[in-house]
Amino acid sequence: MSKERGTWSSHLEFVLSCVNYAVGLGNVWRFPYLVFKNGGGAFLVPYIIMLFAMGLPIFFLELVIGQYSGLGPNKAFQRMAPIFHGLGYCTLIVIALITIYYQVIIAWTIFYIFASFSSQLGWSSCGHDFNTDDCYSEAANAECLSKSENESWPLTFIQRTCRPVGEICAEYNQTMHNRTHCFNGTYNHLNAIVQRVLSSEEYYRDYALGINGATWESWGILRWEMVLCLLMSWIILYLCLMKGVQSSGKVTYFTAIFPYCVLLALLIRGVTLDGAYEGIIFYITPSWESLTNAQVWGDAASQTFYALGIGCGSLVTLSSYSRFNNNCHRDAFVVAITNLLTATLAGFVVFAILGFLAKESGVSVKDVVSSGPGLAFITYPEAVLRMPLPQLWAVLFFIMLFTLGTGSQFAGVEAINTAIIDQWPSLCSHKQWVAASTCAACFVFALPMCCSGGVYLFTVMDWNTASWAILIIGFAEVALVAWVYGYSHFLDNVGEMNIHLSKFTRGYWSISWAVLAPVFLLVSFFFYFYIIQLVTVITKLLLTSFSVFSELSKPIHVHTLHFIFAAPLKMLTCLFPHHYEIYTLLSTEIAFIDPNKCTNN
Numbered sequence: 001m002s003k004e005r006g007t008w009s010s011h012l013e014f015v016l017s018c019v020n021y022a023v024g025l026g027n028v029w030r031f032p033y034l035v036f037k038n039g040g041g042a043f044l045v046p047y048i049i050m051l052f053a054m055g056l057p058i059f060f061l062e063l064v065i066g067q068y069s070g071l072g073p074n075k076a077f078q079r080m081a082p083i084f085h086g087l088g089y090c091t092l093i094v095i096a097l098i099t100i101y102y103q104v105i106i107a108w109t110i111f112y113i114f115a116s117f118s119s120q121l122g123w124s125s126c127g128h129d130f131n132t133d134d135c136y137s138e139a140a141n142a143e144c145l146s147k148s149e150n151e152s153w154p155l156t157f158i159q160r161t162c163r164p165v166g167e168i169c170a171e172y173n174q175t176m177h178n179r180t181h182c183f184n185g186t187y188n189h190l191n192a193i194v195q196r197v198l199s200s201e202e203y204y205r206d207y208a209l210g211i212n213g214a215t216w217e218s219w220g221i222l223r224w225e226m227v228l229c230l231l232m233s234w235i236i237l238y239l240c241l242m243k244g245v246q247s248s249g250k251v252t253y254f255t256a257i258f259p260y261c262v263l264l265a266l267l268i269r270g271v272t273l274d275g276a277y278e279g280i281i282f283y284i285t286p287s288w289e290s291l292t293n294a295q296v297w298g299d300a301a302s303q304t305f306y307a308l309g310i311g312c313g314s315l316v317t318l319s320s321y322s323r324f325n326n327n328c329h330r331d332a333f334v335v336a337i338t339n340l341l342t343a344t345l346a347g348f349v350v351f352a353i354l355g356f357l358a359k360e361s362g363v364s365v366k367d368v369v370s371s372g373p374g375l376a377f378i379t380y381p382e383a384v385l386r387m388p389l390p391q392l393w394a395v396l397f398f399i400m401l402f403t404l405g406t407g408s409q410f411a412g413v414e415a416i417n418t419a420i421i422d423q424w425p426s427l428c429s430h431k432q433w434v435a436a437s438t439c440a441a442c443f444v445f446a447l448p449m450c451c452s453g454g455v456y457l458f459t460v461m462d463w464n465t466a467s468w469a470i471l472i473i474g475f476a477e478v479a480l481v482a483w484v485y486g487y488s489h490f491l492d493n494v495g496e497m498n499i500h501l502s503k504f505t506r507g508y509w510s511i512s513w514a515v516l517a518p519v520f521l522l523v524s525f526f527f528y529f530y531i532i533q534l535v536t537v538i539t540k541l542l543l544t545s546f547s548v549f550s551e552l553s554k555p556i557h558v559h560t561l562h563f564i565f566a567a568p569l570k571m572l573t574c575l576f577p578h579h580y581e582i583y584t585l586l587s588t589e590i591a592f593i594d595p596n597k598c599t600n601n
Contacts (some may be wrong), residue, residue: 090476
């Protein structure tokens with residue numbers, strides 16, 4: 001490692017940066033949902049198996065490649081085997097696309113942070129211009145209930161007015177059971193028989209995103225509020241990365257630790273709420289029969305990649321700035337276990353709050369469970385409305401999301417910057433301009449997602465960018481190490497870095513790279529491609545209640561975008577680099593160290 005290229009100021013900064021990258025938004029809004037969906041606590045069994053058979057081996061593999069070579073992915077894989085020259089560029093294409101649309105989520109969190117500093121939270125009422133007649137507000141419903149004292153039936157808020165529950169039930173040939181349910185042989189919640197949309201959902205859909213009827217054909221205009229939030233997010237990210245790992249490493253002391261402070265505060269607050277116990281029990285109760293379901297194992301495999309961030313080149317980049325004799329073997333286990341524990345902790349927080357929301361709404365926990373942006377920008381905002389000091393908990397939650405998201409972006413943007421500098425070493429003395437150019441370019445490319453219909457493009461990118469592509473990349477990485485470069489040779493390189501492995505550990509890594517990881521990757525890929533992807537597409541095309549999904553299938557250029565973002569060209573360069581012949585692999589001594597390192601700071 002050349003000192004001029006730059007190194008981490010301390011080993012702790014490297015570990016925190018890896019934790020920062022691996023522990024992201026998915027720990028808060030994806031893992032808890034998958035645990036609930038796939039058998040509660042029983043889901044940990046396939047997840048841990050996938051973690052140690054597939055996820056951790058690739059995670060450690062990428063750390064070793066970066067640390068030993070001192071190079072970014074575009075050069076490191078090439079030095080191992082010239083025929084795999086394109087593999088590094090595959091990872092860079094994927095991480096570039098992810099970085100562009102992921103920053104839009106961070107812009108949404110900034111929007112909600114500012115919105116939380118108001119005497120009345122904007123998503124708490126139905127009195128805005130963007131609200132429809134179907135809007136439902138719990139605050140408005142509470143006012144209706146307070147007027148029910150002189151009524152024979154309790155009143156509920158529907159169609160912007162207070163109406164007796166008994167009348168509503170009678171319109172659907174049912175009798176009133178209580179203020180939230182009707183009865184016709186089965187108990188039916190009012191939300192199941194009449195159209196009501198939470199005010200928090202309308203706020204997110206029609207005000208924060210600004211959809212308001214936008215379609216693929218009628219894209220709408222740029223929304224200046226979201227453009228400013230996106231610009232602010234990129235400026236903050238640039239300030240953190242302007243000096244490379246020397247500046248981002250210092251920031252990780254905050255971005256890696258602060259989310260845990262908020263999670264603990266939310267956990268303490270959550271477990272004291274009425275209904276929290278039911279929510280937590282709902283979360284952790286194991287359903288062992290779910291382990292016979294193939295989709296449970298498929299979800300565990302996809303979550304392993306999603307959680308650890310493997311197959312994107314970012315880990316290679318982070319470790320390329322480590323000292324040559326750093327114990328990345330220990331670091332790999334520390335980060336992977338920290339990631340698992342964080343996701344589990346986040347699940348307790350999320351389901352404690354969901355249990356409270358279900359209790360308040362008079363429904364089952366399963367009726368309020370959601371995943372992804374729906375959890376962060378609809379379900380949780382709805383829950384804080386029913387807590388004391390809602391502004392405080394809203395601000396803390398969205399600042400936590402902003403911190404998690406921004407911390408995860410450090411490695412992605414740094415991977416792009418490092419690839420540029422490794423390709424053109426003369427730019428080493430202009431790191432700030434490289435970082436500024438990367439951030440500016442990504443900002444411009446993300447601007448279409450700030451339009452009224454921008455969420456459609458966001459959804460297409462989210463569906464196609466970091467899905468089966470990273471499974472292919474992961475397979476190419478283990479194939480390179482195990483079958484081309486040679487896992488024995490690779491483990492000897494690990495020993496050269498003064499990392500001493502026992503016979504058992506060497507055997508574990510050898511079997512994992514040569515057999516377990518490739519097999520699990522291939523099975524996961526074919527399962528995803530032939531089963532889950534087919535079911536997901538069909539389901540989403542049938543979901544017409546939320547216009548984001550119903551619009552995606554209409555015009556022909558949407559199919560073109562699907563092809564672009566999911567194009568096999570992202571992987572073809574792995575196998576057919578444009579300026580290397582296959583015989584080079586057999587006749588050239590593999591040089592794992594780049595002679596063209598930076599010579600200027």
